[in-house]
Amino acid sequence: xxxxxxxxxxxxxxxxxxxxxxxxxxxxxxxxxxxxxxxxxxxxxxxxxxxxxxxxxxxxxxxxxxxxxxxxxxxxxxxxxxxxxxxxxxxxxxxxxxxxxxxxxxxxxxxxxxxxxxxxxxxxxxxxxxxxxxxxxxxxxxxxxxxxxxxxxxxxxxxxxxxxxxxxxxxxxxxxxxxxxxxxxxxxxxxxxxxxxxxxxxxxxxxxxxxxxxxxxxxxxxxxxxxxxxxxxxxxxxxxxxxxxxxxxxxxxxxxxxxxxxxxxxxxxxxxxxxxxxxxxxxxxxxxxxxxxxxxxxxxxxxxxxxxxxxxxxxxxxxxxxxxxxxxxxxxxxxxxxxxxxxxxxxxxxxxxxxxxxxxxxxxxxxxxxxxxxxxxxxxxxxxxxxxxxxxxxxxxxxxxxxxxxxxxxxxxxxxxxxxxxxxxxxxxxxxxxxxxxxxxxxxxxxxxxxxxxxxxxxxxxxxxxxxxxxxxxxxxxxxxxxxxxxxxxxxxxxxxxxxxxxxxxxx
Amino acid sequence: xxxxxxxxxxxxxxxxxxxxxxxxxxxxxxxxxxxxxxxxxxxxxxxxxxxxxxxxxxxxxxxxxxxxxxxxxxxxxxxxxxxxxxxxxxxxxxxxxxxxxxxxxxxxxxxxxxxxxxxxxxxxxxxxxxxxxxxxxxxxxxxxxxxxxxxxxxxxxxxxxxxxxxxxxxxxxxxxxxxxxxxxxxxxxxxxxxxxxxxxxxxxxxxxxxxxxxxxxxxxxxxxxxxxxxxxxxxxxxxxxxxxxxxxxxxxxxxxxxxxxxxxxxxxxxxxxxxxxxxxxxxxxxxxxxxxxxxxxxxxxxxxxxxxxxxxxxxxxxxxxxxxxxxxxxxxxxxxxxxxxxxxxxxxxxxxxxxxxxxxxxxxxxxxxxxxxxxxxxxxxxxxxxxxxxxxxxxxxxxxxxxxxxxxxxxxxxxxxxxxxxxxxxxxxxxxxxxxxxxxxxxxxxxxxxxxxxxxxxxxxxxxxxxxxxxxxxxxxxxxxxxxxxxx
Numbered sequence: 001x002x003x004x005x006x007x008x009x010x011x012x013x014x015x016x017x018x019x020x021x022x023x024x025x026x027x028x029x030x031x032x033x034x035x036x037x038x039x040x041x042x043x044x045x046x047x048x049x050x051x052x053x054x055x056x057x058x059x060x061x062x063x064x065x066x067x068x069x070x071x072x073x074x075x076x077x078x079x080x081x082x083x084x085x086x087x088x089x090x091x092x093x094x095x096x097x098x099x100x101x102x103x104x105x106x107x108x109x110x111x112x113x114x115x116x117x118x119x120x121x122x123x124x125x126x127x128x129x130x131x132x133x134x135x136x137x138x139x140x141x142x143x144x145x146x147x148x149x150x151x152x153x154x155x156x157x158x159x160x161x162x163x164x165x166x167x168x169x170x171x172x173x174x175x176x177x178x179x180x181x182x183x184x185x186x187x188x189x190x191x192x193x194x195x196x197x198x199x200x201x202x203x204x205x206x207x208x209x210x211x212x213x214x215x216x217x218x219x220x221x222x223x224x225x226x227x228x229x230x231x232x233x234x235x236x237x238x239x240x241x242x243x244x245x246x247x248x249x250x251x252x253x254x255x256x257x258x259x260x261x262x263x264x265x266x267x268x269x270x271x272x273x274x275x276x277x278x279x280x281x282x283x284x285x286x287x288x289x290x291x292x293x294x295x296x297x298x299x300x301x302x303x304x305x306x307x308x309x310x311x312x313x314x315x316x317x318x319x320x321x322x323x324x325x326x327x328x329x330x331x332x333x334x335x336x337x338x339x340x341x342x343x344x345x346x347x348x349x350x351x352x353x354x355x356x357x358x359x360x361x362x363x364x365x366x367x368x369x370x371x372x373x374x375x376x377x378x379x380x381x382x383x384x385x386x387x388x389x390x391x392x393x394x395x396x397x398x399x400x401x402x403x404x405x406x407x408x409x410x411x412x413x414x415x416x417x418x419x420x421x422x423x424x425x426x427x428x429x430x431x432x433x434x435x436x437x438x439x440x441x442x443x444x445x446x447x448x449x450x451x452x453x454x455x456x457x458x459x460x461x462x463x464x465x466x467x468x469x470x471x472x473x474x475x476x477x478x479x480x481x482x483x484x485x486x487x488x489x490x491x492x493x494x495x496x497x498x499x500x501x502x503x504x505x506x507x508x
Numbered sequence: 509x510x511x512x513x514x515x516x517x518x519x520x521x522x523x524x525x526x527x528x529x530x531x532x533x534x535x536x537x538x539x540x541x542x543x544x545x546x547x548x549x550x551x552x553x554x555x556x557x558x559x560x561x562x563x564x565x566x567x568x569x570x571x572x573x574x575x576x577x578x579x580x581x582x583x584x585x586x587x588x589x590x591x592x593x594x595x596x597x598x599x600x601x602x603x604x605x606x607x608x609x610x611x612x613x614x615x616x617x618x619x620x621x622x623x624x625x626x627x628x629x630x631x632x633x634x635x636x637x638x639x640x641x642x643x644x645x646x647x648x649x650x651x652x653x654x655x656x657x658x659x660x661x662x663x664x665x666x667x668x669x670x671x672x673x674x675x676x677x678x679x680x681x682x683x684x685x686x687x688x689x690x691x692x693x694x695x696x697x698x699x700x701x702x703x704x705x706x707x708x709x710x711x712x713x714x715x716x717x718x719x720x721x722x723x724x725x726x727x728x729x730x731x732x733x734x735x736x737x738x739x740x741x742x743x744x745x746x747x748x749x750x751x752x753x754x755x756x757x758x759x760x761x762x763x764x765x766x767x768x769x770x771x772x773x774x775x776x777x778x779x780x781x782x783x784x785x786x787x788x789x790x791x792x793x794x795x796x797x798x799x800x801x802x803x804x805x806x807x808x809x810x811x812x813x814x815x816x817x818x819x820x821x822x823x824x825x826x827x828x829x830x831x832x833x834x835x836x837x838x839x840x841x842x843x844x845x846x847x848x849x850x851x852x853x854x855x856x857x858x859x860x861x862x863x864x865x866x867x868x869x870x871x872x873x874x875x876x877x878x879x880x881x882x883x884x885x886x887x888x889x890x891x892x893x894x895x896x897x898x899x900x901x902x903x904x905x906x907x908x909x910x911x912x913x914x915x916x917x918x919x920x921x922x923x924x925x926x927x928x929x930x931x932x933x934x935x936x937x938x939x940x941x942x943x944x945x946x947x948x949x950x951x952x953x954x955x956x957x958x959x960x961x962x963x964x965x966x967x968x969x970x971x972x973x974x975x976x977x978x979x980x981x982x983x984x985x986x987x988x989x990x991x992x993x994x995x996x
Binding site for chain 1: 938980
């Protein structure tokens with residue numbers, strides 16, 4: 001039995017069982033969801049164990065014929081990048097169950113069912129090796145998130161849910177057109193097969209054809225990232241979603257976009273991507289600075305974190321479009337870092353909300369005196385998010401900036417402003433929420449972490465340190481995969497600064 | 509053309525489905541005065557039995573005696589069988605929710621079911637006809653029965669308006685169609701589709717102006733029947749006024765049959781002048797999708813909303829026709845099957861919730877359905893996701909195959925605009941989802957009665973079918989693909 005298939009199908013099976021559980025017993029649903037997501041996580045650790053770190057290619061391949069004509073395969077496999085993203089998904093799902101434990105009282109059965117379905121869809125997006133299958137997972141992940149926001153969100157949840165759905169849908173139909181177009185040219189949906197045809201010269205595009213196809217894919221991904229100026233759905237969705245929804249949305253779902261750009265846009269349409277790179281880099285830098293500036297003036301904590309995501313994801317896009325090994329490695333690492341640290345931020349903000357029932361910064365102050373451990377956890381997460389050395393984001397941001405500097409030094413200078421700004425808005429928020437005089441409301445409501453909450457936050461904090469101190473354990477497979485990818489785009493920069501990596505050009 | 513009218517047993521087997529339905533419908537009318545009013549489920553059960561038997565007979569006729577019948581007037585090929593079974597399935601899915609519905613409105617049942625069966629007979633003839641005159645006869649049988657059905661509640665003003673509108677506009681459309689037949693007969697001397705095809709493609713092709721005019725006139729007639737723009741005006745009013753199960757029926761059965769005729773005429777008889785009519789269908793397809801989707805955005809009545817959505821979906825099928833290739837025909841067949849299931853399922857929920865006198869029809873009336881009746885809500889969710897075109901539903905694969913065929917024919921702009929249209933459409937389907945899952949129960953959902961067995965079947969069967977088409981589309985698509993090469 002293929003382990004990757006098990007990891008993918010467990011949540012689906014969990015979803016189906018969860019549907020059959022009795023409505024009345026919320027305990028059955030949440031216990032089931034926790035058990036199943038933990039089992040899935042353990043299974044996914046097996047992936048890590050059996051993953052061949054020396055190889056750049058796809059592993060754990062399952063290739064079954066799904067539909068005979070047009071030929072569509074159920075073809076999944078993991079490479080050095082998707083491996084980590086799958087692990088991120090399986091790692092965060094049990095944490096999401098834990099933080100929803102008491103918070104979700106209403107219609108708990110459906111909540112946990114949708115959460116498991118979401119895990120299935122997200123994991124599938126990262127490991128699909130057939131363009132059609134990829135699109136299927138891409139759309140499947142949309143539906144549970146729509147319900148999570150729309151049913152269990154805050155006041156403006158319906159507006160946010162519909163906006164989220166429509167934005168994504170509008171982008172993805174264009175991608176569907178491009179996928180079908182590719183099929184008509186190549187007679188296959190198999191991603192590896194299409195790349196083969198490209199490499200061997202059997203498939204060639206005119207430059208305008210390539211540009212349009214690139215844009216069709218890129219816009220779908222850019223909406224998901226979200227890249228400035230397509231980001232307007234994100235603050236709404238994040239703010240209105242329940243904590244678990246925000247965590248999954250920020251930590252995993254946004255990565256669908258950056259993963260898509262990295263995994264599909266670049267190898268399929270290298271010259272269009274290169275042509276657009278300066279424009280996209282500028283948009284990314286605008287996103288970095290704009291996101292940070294808007295975050296600074298937010299009175300609402302969730303909105304602040306949401307805009308900080310726009311800023312952080314700008315780094316990822318910048319890293320990808322630097323077309324350097326360092327920048328891309330940094331981008332992938334930043335995807336994981338953002339997943340961990342922003343996930344933790346949303347989680348902690350959610351805990352504050354559960355206690356004080358407010359997301360407004362002015363309603364807080366002096367929380368550090370009533371909930372010192374919560375404050376400590378928040379501080380570590382804040383510091384991680386602003387890129388303090390020893391913590392995870394530092395490594396990613398450093399690599400991205402270095403890669404960007406290699407590509408264009410000016411990009412790096414402007415992007416670095418974002419790093420400084422992130423320290424401003426995060427620390428300022430921290431100061432206003434946790435220091436100062438505690439009001440009566442805060443004193444009576446905001447208590448410290450409970451055991452279940454410890455269990456949710458500690459793994460995240462451990463990861464922040466681990467990823468900050470020993471990045472090699474993560475970056476090795478990523479580097480291999482990115483080297484192969486850079487090779488596919490035929491744009492290796494000659495003066496790559498390598499630490500201890502074999503020459504990427506020969507990896508293939 | 510001289511036709512010999514010697515009947516043989518093979519022809520009778522080929523015509524067996526229609527015979528069964530006609531006998532059953534006639535029997536109902538005879539039995540009506542003899543049966544006590546209270547045992548009203550008799551007629552419903554009779555039509556169920558008749559429809560199932562007829563569907564089986566259609567399959568049997570194809571496997572045992574495929575070929576032309578009655579001197580080439582009927583063509584019992586895979587294409588015909590596909591649509592015959594489809595219209596009969598539509599019939600079954602219309603009858604199932606009708607039991608409780610008619611009961612609730614204290615309506616007569618015998619005429620209702622008899623007319624329904626007659627209408628299906630007409631459609632069954634239409635889809636298997638290979639001769640314009642036979643198509644016309646089928647069209648008339650089907651239409652006249654549906655005019656009456658639309659106004660079945662004769663005390664209801666809206667139903668009267670619906671029936672009258674449908675009748676007047678429908679008669680006009682049929683007249684156009686007939687005029688088209690007359691012209692093509694004048695030009696080629698035949699009404700047989702294969703002969704016309706031969707004449708138009710042959711060396712002595714008649715003057716293009718006659719042929720073109722004839723094609724245009726037939727397009728008007730058929731465009732009306734499938735509610736394609738710019739002949740869609742009647743659809744919202746008729747769907748709103750007609751009894752809900754009949755709206756469901758009209759949006760699926762007659763439409764599928766009319767599309768079958770559309771495909772057969774334009775892909776066989778008028779195939780030689782394809783480049784001429786392609787721009788016409790192109791425009792109509794785009795217009796239907798755009799008008800349908802954008803008008804649906806503004807609707808608050810669910811039946812009107814579904815009516816506009818059905819106009820938009822007619823547009824998608826026309827995209828498949830614009831592709832002018834066998835894969836387009838197969839895609840249209842698949843799409844019509846998927847569409848019939850999901851649309852009729854959605855209407856079944858509407859008829860379930862509408863209450864006595866069909867008072868609950870607005871989108872708001874769906875509020876909180878998920879809390880009151882989770883199963884009903886889940887089924888409707890499947891239908892709506894399929895109408896949006898989310899993967900793993902039949903609606904998605906339908907759209908996928910259609911736009912794939914369109915891109916094969918290099919209709920890039922039509923594809924892009926069509927797909928963007930489907931993103932717009934997501935909004936109004938989502939509104940119903942929002943109501944069901946994200947709002948508190950309304951008066952309508954609080955008062956909704958538990959699902960009757962018939963209704964339960966009428967929801968679960970199409971939902972299962974929709975998912976089946978979405979996960980294993982090949983079963984149907986293979987058959988459609990094999991049947992898409994029409995006799996020319």
